[in-house]
Amino acid sequence: MKKRRGKAGRIVAAACLGLLVVLIVAPLFAAGARAEGPPEKKSWQGVDEAVVEKIAREQGRKPWPPVLFRTDLGDLPLLMFLLAGTVAGFAAGYYWRKLLEGRKK
Amino acid sequence: MTPFSRRKWTITLLFACAILLGHALPAAAMHISEGILPFPWALFWFCAAAPFVALGLRQLKKSAGADLSFKPLAGFMAAVVFIISCIPVPVPIVGVCAHPCGTAISGVLLGPAVSVVVAAVALLIQALFLAHGGLTTLGANLVSMGIVGSFTGFFVFRLLTALGARLSVAGFVAGILADWCTYLTTAFIMALGLKGSAPFAPLFLKIAAAFIPTQLPLGILEGAITAGMLVLLAKKRPDLLLKMKVLRAREATQ
Numbered sequence: 054m055k056k057r058r059g060k061a062g063r064i065v066a067a068a069c070l071g072l073l074v075v076l077i078v079a080p081l082f083a084a085g086a087r088a089e090g091p092p093e094k095k096s097w098q099g100v101d102e103a104v105v106e107k108i109a110r111e112q113g114r115k116p117w118p119p120v121l122f123r124t125d126l127g128d129l130p131l132l133m134f135l136l137a138g139t140v141a142g143f144a145a146g147y148y149w150r151k152l153l154e155g156r157k158k
Numbered sequence: 159m160t161p162f163s164r165r166k167w168t169i170t171l172l173f174a175c176a177i178l179l180g181h182a183l184p185a186a187a188m189h190i191s192e193g194i195l196p197f198p199w200a201l202f203w204f205c206a207a208a209p210f211v212a213l214g215l216r217q218l219k220k221s222a223g224a225d226l227s228f229k230p231l232a233g234f235m236a237a238v239v240f241i242i243s244c245i246p247v248p249v250p251i252v253g254v255c256a257h258p259c260g261t262a263i264s265g266v267l268l269g270p271a272v273s274v275v276v277a278a279v280a281l282l283i284q285a286l287f288l289a290h291g292g293l294t295t296l297g298a299n300l301v302s303m304g305i306v307g308s309f310t311g312f313f314v315f316r317l318l319t320a321l322g323a324r325l326s327v328a329g330f331v332a333g334i335l336a337d338w339c340t341y342l343t344t345a346f347i348m349a350l351g352l353k354g355s356a357p358f359a360p361l362f363l364k365i366a367a368a369f370i371p372t373q374l375p376l377g378i379l380e381g382a383i384t385a386g387m388l389v390l391l392a393k394k395r396p397d398l399l400l401k402m403k404v405l406r407a408r409e410a411t412q
Contacts, residue, residue, distance in 0.1 A: 099256070100372055101191055103254045103368075104368040104369060105194065112353075116193050117193030117294075119289040134244075137287065141240045145241065148233040
C-alpha cells in the first residue's frame with residue numbers, strides 16, 4: 054500500500070514539475086516570437102480572438118465591449134488578474150488544508 | 159504522512175497556482191465573448207442552463223448537510239475551476255493560447271449537478287471582472303463548459319471505472335473527452351447562433367476544425383490535470399473519494 058502511494062506521489066510530482074517547466078519556458082518562446090514577428094501582427098492571441106471573435110466577425114457579429122471591465126486601461130487588467138489569482142490561490146490552499154484537516158478529525 | 163511532507167504538498171500546490179496565475183493575461187480564453195450571440199439565442203441558452211443550476215444548488219445543499227467535508231471540497235473545486243479556466247496556455251506550434259476547463263475533475267468529484275454551480279460562479283466572476291466571456295453569453299458558456307464538460311467527465315469516468323479501468327486512466331480519458339466535448343459544444347452553439355440563413359453543418363465544421371489545433375494538445379493537458387488530481391486525492395484522502403463514490407472500497411484497500 055505504502056509503496057503504491059509513494060509511486061503515485063512521484064508521478065504527480067513529476068507531472069507538476071513538467072507542467073511548471075512548460076509554463077516557465079513557453080512564455081520565453083512567446084517573447085522570442087514577438088521579437089521576431091512583424092510588429093503589427095498580434096501573436097499568441099487567445100482562442101476567443103483567434104477563432105470565436107474572428108468567425109463571429111466573418112458572420113457579421115462584433116463582440117461588445119465588456120460591461121464592467123475595460124481592457125484598455127494599461128496595467129489595470131494585470132492588477133485584476135493578480136488579485137483574482139491571489140484570491141483564488143488563497144481559497145484553493147485554504148480549502149485544501151481544510152480537506153486535509155477533515156481527515157485528521 | 160508527516161507534518162513536514164503535508165506542508166510541503168500544500169506549499170507545492172500554492173506555488174504551482176502562483177506560477178500558473180503569474181502567466182495569466184487577459185483575453186485568452188475559449189469563452190464566447192460578450193454580445194456575439196443574437197439575443198434570442200443568448201436567452202435560449204440561459205433557459206437551457208437554468209434547470210441544471212437549480213438542480214445543482216439543491217444537490218449542493220443536500221450534500222453539504224449530509225457530509226461536513228463536502229463544503230471544503232466544493233470550495234476547493236470552485237477555486238480550481240476558476241484558476242484552470244483562466245490560464246492561457248500557449249500552444250507553440252499553433253501560436254495561439256487556449257485553456258483547459260477544469261469541469262471534468264469537478265464533475266467527477268462533486269457530481270455533475272454541483273459542478274455546474276461551481277462553473278457558473280467561475281464564469282460569472284470571469285465575465286464581470288476579467289473580461290472573459292460575457293454576461294449575455296453566460297448561459298451559452300455555462301452550457302458548453304459547465305453542463306457538457308461536467309456531465310461528460312462524470313459519465314465517462316463512471317463508465318470506465320465500471321469497466322475496470324484504473325483511476326488514473328479513467329480520469330485521463332474523462333478529462334480529454336470533457337475538454338473536447340466542451341469545445342465541440344461551443345462550435346455547435348456558435349454555428350446555431352451565427353449561421354443566419356446559411357446551412358448549419360459547414361459553419362459548425364469550420365468552427366470545430368478551427369479549434370482542433372489548440373484543443374487536441376489542451377485536451378491531453380486537461381486529462382493529465384484530471385488524472386493527477388484524482389491520484390493525489392486518492393493518496394491523501396482515499397476516505398473522501400470513497401464517500402463521493404469515486405473509489406470503491408475494494409480499490410481503496412488495494
